[in-house]
Amino acid sequence: MTAALMDGTAVARRSLDDTRTRVSAYRETTGRTPRLATVLVGDDPASHTYVRMKVNRCRQVGIDSLRRDLPAESTTAQVVATVDELVADESVDGILVQHPMPGHIDERAVFDAISRGKDVDGVTANAFLDMANGHEETFASCTPAGIVALLDAYDVPLSGKHVVVIGRSSILGKPAALMLLGRDATVTICHSKTRGLAQFVSEADIVVAAVGRPELIRGEWIKPGAVVIDAGYNEGNVGDVAFGPAAERARLITPVPGGVGPMTIAMLLAQTVSAAEQRES
Template identity: 45%
Template sequence: MSNIIIDGKEIAMRFREGLKEEIAELTAAGMTPGLAVVLVGEDPASQVYVASKVKACAELGMFSQKFALPKETTQEELVALIQQLNADDKIHGILVQSPPPKHIDEEAVILNIDPRKDVDGFHPINVAKLVLEDESGFVPCTPLGCMELLKAYGIETAGKHAVVIGRSLIVGKPMAHLLMSKKANATVTVAHSRTKDLPALCRRADIIVAAVGRPEMVKADYIKPGAVVLDVGINRITDETRPRGYRIVGDVDFNDVKDHCSAITPVPGGVGPMTIALLLANTVKACRQILAASKG
């Protein structure tokens, strides 16, 4: 079966190149897009994510500011910083790296982010805009990245049956909304931990999006021949042959599945690189909208 390995690195690189011009135009108009990344605590994976977001901004000529706060930071102190960033003219996007320490109420923190600067798309106003298909809102970066991959490879969604495995606010739910939107026109089924006979359900899918957090759960018997498989999962599994003692795998058993589908994203190098690219795109969009509003 003809089988495409979707190259997320390549598509993300092209996408970022496309943003460069827009950033230069905004800078010339007196407003360089700026992203504030707030990290509370010392979670090693979060530190890596934050560093790569800051680096990506610099590569495209965007302004970025990193706030690394100690794990003892109180909710009040964090909210005070967010309010300061809401009022900061150099900042157009605000991101609080998830997960924060347990004593922080993440939902309450998100409510304090100005929805116009909520580039993660977690604020209820942006969630509502996604449901309403109001494109002025911000949509979480990972599902947006999945849609860009489908577009880049000319994969038709209209009239197709898509099964999204996972119903999180960060991936599963927004993914389902994007696929069922009037732009994409897929028929969508959302599966979760209580779904019965998931393999049989997935075998009816033309497109499968796996966002579960279970290493290599999706096997060949989940796949209708010729289906498209997007693997959002990022899981560490022990591998003593690797210098770090682990390797990263997706929610899909790539080697088991790849010969049964028409296109598949690898992990790493599939959906992952698109997430940062879309974060930058959301920040540029926020900057553009704030600039337009300032001109009345």
């Protein structure tokens, strides 16, 4: 068996085309353009690359962008104050705080300073609570939302399926598990310290790898015919799954890059337009 690739770039392109259409309609109706503000703390090269990519995608679909770059030595209070200014700014529809931030910053305090209506990356405690309770008052975490959208695009059934999520971060693993549980999947959460990880993976109909360890998930662990979503991105364009061996057993698999990553940005921009639309309703 050789797995078919789940082309996140192509699926994201369709989403971006839809977002571009929505931006145009919103501008014609309201006379203004949706705006996404980004907050970046420090000089991490990867973070700067990610923010630049998001700003470029904004430009491509017609969304305005506003950057707030802060020095690495900024305090938590200073970063929170910047977020507070953007919350109060009526021209801003969505706020993205790029993570990770420098270790001395209290990320949770910064995230939770974002108002519900502008939390288009779904990172606040309120967003997590709403996902846990099945409510839709806030926006979903973008990468998990992108994973679910990609599964839907490839007509992968979720109800009753056993999904193993490897990873427990508050912005990826945990919200992904909650969203899949909300779609009636049976979800097992594992992590890098799980004993017998291979056994859990071998029983999964769908594997979501989001642990941040290069090729931690071995190809021989994959159940024949399973669907493999690799949300990891490590140095050298390597995911969390040993791609070649896994592709020999899986039915569908995401490449790295070109799988989950493009979907994350597509969800972010779609939710920014939704935030703008909700302000007008």
